[in-house]
Amino acid sequence: MRQVLGDRKTIAVLLAPALICYSLIMLAPMIWSLGYTFFTGNPIRGFSFAGLANFDTLLHDPKTGQALAFTVKYAVTVTVGQVVLGYLLALLYVFHLKRSSGLVRTLVFFPVVLPTVAVSLLFQKLFAIVPQDGPVNSVLQLFGAESVNWFGSGAKAFLVIALMDIWRSMGFYGVLLYAGLVDIPDDVIESARLDGAGGWRLARAVVLPLSSPVLISALIFSINGTLKVFDSIYALTGGGPGSLTSPLTLHMYRTAFAYGDYGYGATIALTLTICCLLVTVAVFRGSRKDLLA
Amino acid sequence: MRRNDSSGPARPARQRWRWRRAPLGLAVAVLLLIEVYPLLWLFLGSLKTQDEFLNRPTWALPADWLNFDNYVQAWRSGISGDLLNSALAVFPALAVIVVCGAAAGFALEVMVWKGRGGVLLLFLGGIMIPSQMILLPLFSVYFQTHLTGTLWPLILTYVATGLPLTVFMMATYCRAIPRELFEAATIDGASMLRSFWSIGLPVLANAVFTVGLVQFFFLWNDLLIAMTFTSGSGHDELATVQVGLLSFQGRFGTVQYGPTMAAICLNVLITLVLYLFLNQRVMKGMTAGAVKG
DSSP states (O other): OHHHHTOHHHHHHHHHHHHHHHIIIIIHHHHHHHHHTTEEEETTTEEEEOTTHHHHHHHHOHHHHHHHHHHHHHHHHHHHHHHHHHHHHHHIIIIIIGGGGHHHHHHHHGGGGSOHHHHHHHHHHHTOOSSSOOHHHHHHHHTTOOOOOTTSSHHHHHHHHHHHHHHHHHHHHHHHHHHHHTTSOHHHHHHHHHTTOOHHHHIIIIIHHHTHHHHHHHHHHHHHHHHTOOHHHHHHTTTOSTTTTOOHHHHHHIIIIISOOHHHHHHHHHHHHHHHHHHHHHHHHHHHHHHHO | OOTTOOOGGGHHHHHHHHHHHHHHHHHHHHHHHHHHHHHHHHHHHTTOOHHHHHHSOTTOOOSOTTOOHHHHHHIIIIIHHHHHHHHHHHHHHHHHHHHHHHHHHHHHHTSOOTTHHHHHHHHHHHHHSOTHHHHHHHHHHHHHTTOBTBSHHHHHHHHHHHHHHHHHHHHHHHTTSOTHHHHHHHHTTOOHHHHIIIIIHHHHHHHHHHHHHHHHHHHHTOOHHHIIIIITTTOGGGOOHHHHHHTHHHHHOSOOHHHHHHHHHHHHHHHHHHHHHHHHHHHHHHHHTGGGO
């Protein structure tokens, strides 16, 4: 049987299509992209060697610094929001709704599968001020406050972006963490209850420590995903006003395709990849057992 | 001891418990309102006329519940073409991803050979790489091989970006197949290639469907890749559903609320219908693929 399972021809036939496709369209371009960082230009104008100029620009370009700062701010805010709200949802499902949580879980998960562009356009309308106040501004007026021009300043636009992405994905983290929480044996919780632990104390002393592995995984998945954010911000604010809500991904896209500088674009992409890799190292340290058992 | 035997001595505690549950019930209600109302508002808005948008409060119900003019207008703006493009790009890519991914997952998990751990890691690395890192070289290659202006760049890139997660998930599912199945088949004289086709795939059918479903949402909702390879080069006739929706307001010139809302609704509808029927499977698959972030 070992011989049959180790048959080289069979392995090659099964593995080759995927491996070749993956190598040619992902691995090779990645290395190629590394090469671009030493050049300036684009495929239409042609390339010229630039040495380390791109890296020099990277260190002194205020726009890149701003984009990096925005990316980190966004990743941290949304990750905390997603995971904390997701965890609260999971606790709600397990300890409050119990067996009847199915419908709520399904409803709250739904925005996850909605097209990002559709959600972004919807949120533009929800937070609209012209030509007519959207629901959010209408509610504000109901409480006597003035309508807010949500997309007029970087801070407010950031708030809308964060709210939208948390709205979109908290159901996902709710279900992910729910799967971790239901794994906690009933008798552990039951015996803690009998010992007099209830509510807050039960959550802090028993549930939180027991669910920390899945919580850490969720945290890392979330950071890794939010660092790469593009679609939702591009469709919601386009990086505006100005470039106040541009993450690295959007800055890279503009640099390469609007200003036609592939070399510098690739350098920004590399910066982003390094950020993601740093998180990836954390993924392996945090969840090696689940991934490579 | 029966589980539901908690009446009797614990009665006062239970009553206090119920009392404390009231705020939680309220929280659930608010949660559902936050999740569902935006979508309801979107649908109601798609039935309103421009006059209603400008002169009636935003939470007013539509005057005419059967006013589908907005949908007619939205449809006439070219959504059918976008839908066709999306289908022509997503479904072929999906078929290749699933078949090649299952084969590679099988080769990496069921077959026994040196270095398979390394290859699996290689694929796993692809999940973490941001698409930005491969876009620029790919754009150059597609441009130089004159593929720009067709849907091929989209299909090829989708296949490559979808493979890592699929291979990883398929390998995980393959782990659960009892090896005795293949031993029996080998004794009956089947080659491993044949075993994969007539035993592996049928046993994996459920997993293949789930993975395909997850990938469908990723590809169908994609904006970044579609925008780079279709609209970046001035080929509006290649726009996918998401790219088309984003440029929808541009196509209409002035801000026409109704048709935009109808277009968003149409865009949401497809994922809504799929989710309506397959929500449990979608939730399971999506959370299993959480590594993608």
